[in-house]
Amino acid sequence: EPEVTQTPSHQVTQMGQEVILRCVPISNHLYFYWYRQILGQKVEFLVSFYNNEISEKSEIFDDQFSVERPDGSNFTLKIRSTKLEDSAMYFCASSGTYTEAFFGQGTRLTVV
Amino acid sequence: KQEVTQIPAALSVPEGENLVLNCSFTDSAIYNLQWFRQDPGKGLTSLLLIQSSQREQTSGRLNASLDKSSGRSTLYIAASQPGDSATYLCAANMIYNQGGKLIFGQGTELSVKP
Numbered sequence: 138e139p140e141v142t143q144t145p146s147h148q149v150t151q152m153g154q155e156v157i158l159r160c161v162p163i164s165n166h167l168y169f170y171w172y173r174q175i176l177g178q179k180v181e182f183l184v185s186f187y188n189n190e191i192s193e194k195s196e197i198f199d200d201q202f203s204v205e206r207p208d209g210s211n212f213t214l215k216i217r218s219t220k221l222e223d224s225a226m227y228f229c230a231s232s233g234t235y236t237e238a239f240f241g242q243g244t245r246l247t248v249v
Numbered sequence: 250k251q252e253v254t255q256i257p258a259a260l261s262v263p264e265g266e267n268l269v270l271n272c273s274f275t276d277s278a279i280y281n282l283q284w285f286r287q288d289p290g291k292g293l294t295s296l297l298l299i300q301s302s303q304r305e306q307t308s309g310r311l312n313a314s315l316d317k318s319s320g321r322s323t324l325y326i327a328a329s330q331p332g333d334s335a336t337y338l339c340a341a342n343m344i345y346n347q348g349g350k351l352i353f354g355q356g357t358e359l360s361v362k363p
Contacts, residue, residue: 228293236298
């Protein structure tokens with residue numbers, strides 16, 4: 138069964154460092170997303186990406202965040218200068234047109 | 250602004266019981282609604298997707314209903330098993346292009362006791 142894969146599963150970084158979270162969406166999907174879940178809180182939408190550009194982004198997705206689809210299979214989320222409050226589980230998701238979204242297993246980011 | 254609420258926050262039932270999880274949303278202009286399961290420290294597993302034109306959707310022991318006009322969805326789990334223990338999340342997909350974005354509830358943590 139096709140699945141969304143994310144790497145790494147856990148990343149620890151120092152405050153102020155740049156991190157790149159990687160995702161391989163389901164191959165025939167056209168829409169890609171990043172969500173995050175701070176411990177004990179709701180899953181929050183960050184950004185959606187379609188046709189090689191951002192479709193929509195939330196207030197959380199400020200200039201410190203960027204997304205990229207560098208090749209035909211990968212989808213990345215970059216945080217330029219991490220803050221303590223960026224510590225969360227980050228989920229990548231993908232969907233087809235008018236279909237359900239499938240989520241990866243997440244990357245737990247810990248900023249120290 | 251869409252708000253999604255799930256009641257109860259936690260539920261503990263004995264094995265074999267049928268149960269209902271509730272989800273409500275404030276903006277009825279949703280495109281579809283999706284139910285997920287989340288195990289501790291894990292990702293989100295899609296359970297059911299209900300399009301806005303549908304009233305219900307079934308998969309095995311799970312049945313989800315949608316009433317857009319009242320802003321409610323329910324997830325019915327029949328003959329619960331200890332393996333059903335997890336957090337169940339509902340998410341409303343807002344009408345936006347063709348992909349959309351999901352607005353999540355806070356989840357119902359279900360514990361099924363043997």
